[in-house]
Amino acid sequence: MNTILPLSKYSRLLRRHILKPHRRLCTESNPQPLTPLQDDERKIDQAVQILLETPHPEWSSSQPLQSLLFSSPPLPPCFILKITRGLPSYCRALNFFEHLRQNSASPDTQFLSHSFQALLEQAGRGPDAASRLPELYRASKEWEVPLTVDAAALLIRYFGRLEMVDNSILVFDELDPSLKNTHVRSVLIDSLLRDGRVDLALNVLDEMLQPLSEVPPNDITGDIVFYALTKAGRKGRSLSDEELVQLVLQFGKHSVFPKTKWLTRLISSLCRRGQIFQAWDFMHELLRLGAPLESFHFNLLLSGLGRQGDLKRMNAVLAEMKEYGIQPNAFTLGILINQLCKLRRVDDAMEVFNKTVEAKQSDGVSIEVDIVIMNTLIDGLCKVGRQEEGLHLMERKKSSKGIVPDTVTYNCLINGFCKVGEIERGIELFERMKEEGVSPNVITVNILIDGMCRHGRTDSALEFFRDMQGKGVKGNSVTYTALVTAFSKAHNFGKVVDLFDEMVRSGCSADPTVYCSLISGFCRAGRMDDAGKVYSNLKAAGFHPDIGCYNALISGFCKMRKIDKANEIIKEMEEAGVKPNIVTFNTVIACLSEAGNFTLAHRVMKQMKKEGLTPKATTFGALIHGYCLNGKLDKARKLFDDMSTSAKILPSTATYNILIESLCKVNDVQAALSLMDDMKAKGVKPNTTTYNAMFKGLKENNLSDDAVLLVDGMIDSGCRPDNQTMEILTGWLSAGGSEKLRSFVQGNKVSSLTA
Template sequence: MYFQAGLILKELVSSKQWLPESENVVVMLRATSGMCNSQGNGVFDALFGVLTDLGRLEEASDCFHRMRTFRILPKMRSCNNLLQRLARSGKGALSRKLFDDMLSSNMTPTVFTYNIMIDLLCKDGDLKSAQCLFLRMKELGCSPDVITYNSLIDGHGKLGELEEVERLFLEMKGAGYHPDVITFNAIINCFCIYRQIPKAFGYLSEMKKSEVEPNVVTYTTLIDGLCKEGMMKEAIKFFVDMRRRGLRPNEFTFTALIDGHCKAGNLEEALLLVAQMVHEGVELNVVTVTALVDGLCKEGKVEEAEEVFTAVEKSGVAVNQLMCTALIHGHFMNKNSERGVDLFDRMKEKGIKPDISLYGTVVWGLCNVGKLSEAQDLLREMEDHGFKPNHVIYTTLMDAYFKARKASDALGLHHKILDSAWSVTEATYHFEKMRDMGLQPNVLSYTALIDGLCKISCLGEADKLFEQMVEEGMPPDKVAYTSLIDGNMKMGNLQEAFALRSRMEEQGIDLDLHAYTSFICGLCNSGQLQQAKNMLSEMVGNGVCPDAVSIIT
């Protein structure tokens, strides 16, 4: 009867005549249950199960809550089915709500229920909640199993909590549970990720002693770990041993080796593996191709890399930003800027968004061939898309301007660099480089650097630059004076600040709002309130209108 009811409900739910809200059907079934002389609630559970099996998970959740209002609950098996499907479909919030509602309805979770939730929490990185649930299930007399421990070991391992991984492993064995291949793979993986290869091999030995056979995942994980450590000979030995044991390498195994060979400069071996991969019918993925394209470009074989790239595009494999960056860099290295820029434009047309690394690559390439106007345009494009050029990009472009002896453009970037606190060192470097190349910094350049140094409290350096400016026959302007006055007042150097004021007045430069504000704030901070009031009166008397900062101070 239950099976037949399920078929009828499935047909109703799937039909176009199905009512849009499952709660209406729950109400209808509840209202008609007396007319049918039905003593059980199996039909409600059947409806709940049908909605879950058809993938209508939100409707199934609504059905559960509607049933609760009538004090009718689905079977625990049906709830577990929905809980698992919600977790696997990425609906973590709904999973948690359903679990909480199950508990508040006095339903008794099984180990299967707890395993679903602990695994979900571990995958979400919520290890604290997972551990709380683990303790709670034991307190309520529900014994964990191997699956429970596997989820916790994997969760802690991926967050690098390796001591907790080992503790759980020992607890698991102490409780009489036998670790399986999933347990060992999770442990080996976390030790490989965190570059503790000897530990990973220690667990491989224990795995074999426990008569648990390593599988493709085990070998692939270890091969990948060895390749990342540059231990290619050992990785190849494992690859051979894997085949000897009758295990067929998958795309991830091949990719790990290809990437390792490319990074080690063993391009021929990488290409042989690609040919072997194709021969065995193992599908090339985007990670494999990216590693190969990058390796070919680094060896100067850009034409071959272009052929691989084109073949991948035609095969339908979606190229990614890393692959494009490798090939664009290769084109620029090969003195073929037109093809590099063309690929960059095609990439954007296809909706692949450049990151700061790719922008930097193209700026570098354009600067190398003297296309400074295009590089400057790209800098503006970066900023329009919300990217802030880093010091490497600024340095690349400024160096190119210096070499092209375009002092004004170099100075323009120099002033832009000073807008960022981290870049004063870079700006100082470029300032000195200008002088080394015979380019005389102007007043604007000196002033910008003095202001930047004062903002980061490097008053000694700022003073030296100020005096150097005077010695070069360039009278400091109001901004240079005000910057030094502000810096000295903030450091409590009142005598130096007033000495600078005297020099300003000797040159016929009047204090402006910023200079007066610096004096007033500095005097207040030094506890000289009467002098601050006198300065404010002088300011007003000289026709300078105070702002909010001056008045509040």
């Protein structure tokens, strides 16, 4: 029921909303007039205040409100938008919109469109948005209130967020073409991508990406598209890197480029998958389009080329960087130097280092060397046996550039000296780094322990480890693996078991390498029961044996003539999906051949070929050795001939030695000498074992003249005699022998030889 305000109340409202803003509570004699902007804000505030304080049924009779809303000239549409937006609830906003629609005499529908836009904002934020928005959209068509561009975008966005994407598509399809601008299309694309409708979104985008498009994409479009398409775990199909590349280039034709992180991710993905040339072509196109590429984009390309060892193209990339005015940084230099060092082109790396770092370039740009670059160079020098130069480089840079060596620097140098057996130099550097306040880490300790173990100083390695433990440095699985492997090779299994138990007690998780090292050691020592226990523990720990572990067990059981056990391991290996390799087949063939089961040995060899593995010299050698052991020398010689002619495989020194030794044992020394001539003619070098077999055969037949010729050949080839050589020849001399043999023996004292 409508009521008429009493005159007194009307007067109070009039004074409050019309006169109040002009009152000044200040002491200024002549207050400054309101600016146009302030006046606009005042009118909006007045209208909102009246709407809030006047009951809805009385709005039509409120003269102040009517004067504000329907004055001449009429309020701009943006005023109506702000007034509607200023109302505190959807219901108030809807009442206000109805009031405008019923009371406005103006044919200008923009007046209502902006109020409707604010009404949509109110509805979209409320809890009943899913029901209110479709109702409002239907009502707008009934009332013939056209949507503004922003209202259309709002509807599409709200429907998308409410997972009512079909409604978003409907709104877009029914829009006047003039409203389908870049902003509206971008909002629709965003909704489609969020809902996983990738192909539909790309269809909308395709029209925007056309060369002469009237609605080209902008940076916001690009952000929406590339964020959605590169986001992990999003809905919809994934685009391939190739599709993303084409999309980026299409955007680039409109001078829109992805943000750095997305562009970096794409180039990195191409390089990581080995598509270096595609990455290079892509970057060329981006440069042509004016993309803001930076040095780290080129560094990604350089890293990819480095992994492929393509130094020529790496230099081409560096030249292009200079051409486009993109300055390389320390990381760029590090990539190039690292690759040169990996290719063992350390002199080239040093030249690049000196030219780029130490000398000012013609354009005045230089790159300051850092510890990473210096360490890369030192590591490269050490890996090619030039550790002295690496040490000199460290000292030179320390004094001239003030670069303080770190743990990595010393680790590289210590490793370099240990690799060539200069353990004492490594220990000296270890002591020096501690004196200079550089803390060694477990890697430092492992390098020294590994070096000692590799050069037969296993006890020293363990003593050093105990000393470091006393100083608080704990070992890791690498430490224990080195020690376990070394003591296994020395057949000191008491220490092996103690070290393994200590590793477990210390909380250091045993990895498969330790288990396999133990298994291999026990197998070599013929302790198959112990090997079997460790094998069971390995599986119980949740590890899967590798092919090396299986081969060690198969070899161990074969040597013990436990063929059934070896077959069990082979079956387990196949069930685990581990394919036998050439070592597996050679081991089985050798075992069967030694046992005289040549039928089965040849069958295994055929199976090996079916598996796509080509027999090697060691494969034929295993069969030849078996024939020789079983007195089938004719078959051994025939297989040896077939190996060279039919199989086109050059026999190894070991294969020649097997046959030569067998021929000498049956006193066919001339055939053995002929074989030795054959191996020399084919470029296969005889070794000490070859000569020892021949000396033994010649001694049995007292062919001293031939022995003298062999001595001359041994001296000419630089092949050193060993204790067995001296034993054979010394025994021969006691029974006579020639003066030249006596002279040879006297010139090579047994005490001076390596046992």
